[in-house]
Amino acid sequence: MQYSDEELVERFGAGDEESFKMLVERYQDRVYHIVYGIVGNKEEAEDLSQEVFLRVYRFLHRFKGKSRFYTWLYRLTINVCLSAKRKRKNEPAKIFSLANPSEHGDDPGEIELADESLSPWKILQNREMAEKIKSAINSLSEVLKSTFVLREFEELSYEELARVFQCSRGTIKSRLSRAREQLRRKIEPYLNGAV
Amino acid sequence: MSCKKWKKKLSSCLDNEVSYRERLKIEKHLKSCQACFNQFKQLDRLHRLVQSIPPEKPGPGFYERLSERLSQKKPILKKKLLGWRYVWQLSFPRVGKIAIAVSAVLLLSVSFYIWRSSISYEVNIKVFEEEYLRSQQMNSFAGELALPAFLEIK
Structure with a gap:
């Protein structure tokens, strides 16, 4: 059965863990793509995408349904990315720059073009x-x-x-x-x- | 309007986020201004190039890795639902719930209407019977009073 985002949120709020899994599977690629677009590093994109869903898991009860679920999720995604960037500003040695992606394992060879x-x-x-x-x-x-x-x-x-x-x-x-x-x-x- | 102002509008024009009227004005300007036209073309190319880059996807087993991290955390649920409320919450999608609720309301309304109409029918019969008997009594009483008086006059 295909549930809407809002139904899955409601079911998860009622204790149905499977609904959370369905939400993750529905949005993991999009969240990862956004995070990667912002941080430009695969390893970090994976870590931050997981952080996004961890926050969804913990704070989904705060979603009141006044807006669409994905706008709430994307706001959360942006917040996670921005706070990670702020944290990294305090650690200059670990700053990642897309200008030198090979330092972090993202060599140009990995990029597939359309x-x-x-x-x-x-x-x-x-x-x-x-x-x-x-x-x-x-x-x-x-x-x-x-x-x-x-x-x-x-x-x-x-x-x-x-x-x-x-x-x-x-x-x-x-x-x-x-x-x-x-x-x-x-x-x-x-x-x-x-x- | 200066070219600087037109150039600021090119981005939203590209996204189709301008009114039809404004779009016509921009198109008219682009026909007469080569610099703005070139810039619009470049923005369009930029958009197409960005769109051509395939989306990045997370590696396989994303949810499994997430599950491991999740096992250390517990969600803050709105409420614990038990018994029939749990079944109600989880068994039907929203559309199904609405259909069930509407059917229940309709069924109740029809039942109430039938019940009301049967009650009021009984009451009417009773009232009618009482009225009839009362009118009969009144008639006989009036006859008793009027007949002797009528005979006396005669």
Whole structure:
């Protein structure tokens, strides 16, 4: 039987552990993808994704059902990523930079590009290009990066983003505009070269 | 409007988060301004490139690893449900619960209506009978009084 997110939340609240498992399986890939987009490191993305679901497990009773479950989950995801980043700022030796991913085991060889027959952009055949984009995304400020990642990876509407970040639609509009402008400037030569 | 202001709108235009009217204005400007048009094209390419990067997925056994960490923590449940409430909470999806609730309300309403109409019917018969008897008594009483008086006049 296919339950909605809200039904699974309700059942978990009533003590049904299986419902929690179903929620995890439904969202683990999306949460991981968002976290990876923000932290840019597989090992850390796995750890933080698990941290997200641990918090879901502990604090799901706080979800009142006023918004959709996924906006609540994504807000939690962003909070986990931002607090992890803040913690790491206090540990300079462990700061991870996507600019040097090989130091952390994420060598460019691990990146798979989309099926070329699906992509009109030949330039994506170049792994260096994908790395450039990831590196550019990683160089954005945390707030801009989180907003950009949720918009591009999860295709959340401005209304949903405003709910996740608890700000106005205008703020989201401005953040995305700034994020894209910064990215555009960083990889401009590649953008001009693409056919 | 200066190009700087138009450029700020390009991102939301790309996301289709502008009104139809505003979109028309932007398109009109892009036709007449090469610099803004180029920038819009670049933003569009950027979007497509980001979309072309396949999503990263967690390694296999994600839930199992999570379970290990979960075993050390316990959820704070809203309430412990016991007996029929537990069955009610967990046995049916929400739609099923609504259907059951609506059916129950309908059944109760119909039962109540039938019960009311049968009661009121009995009451009406009784009242009718009482009224009838009373009117009969009144008639005979009026006859007794009126007849002698009528005969006297004659």
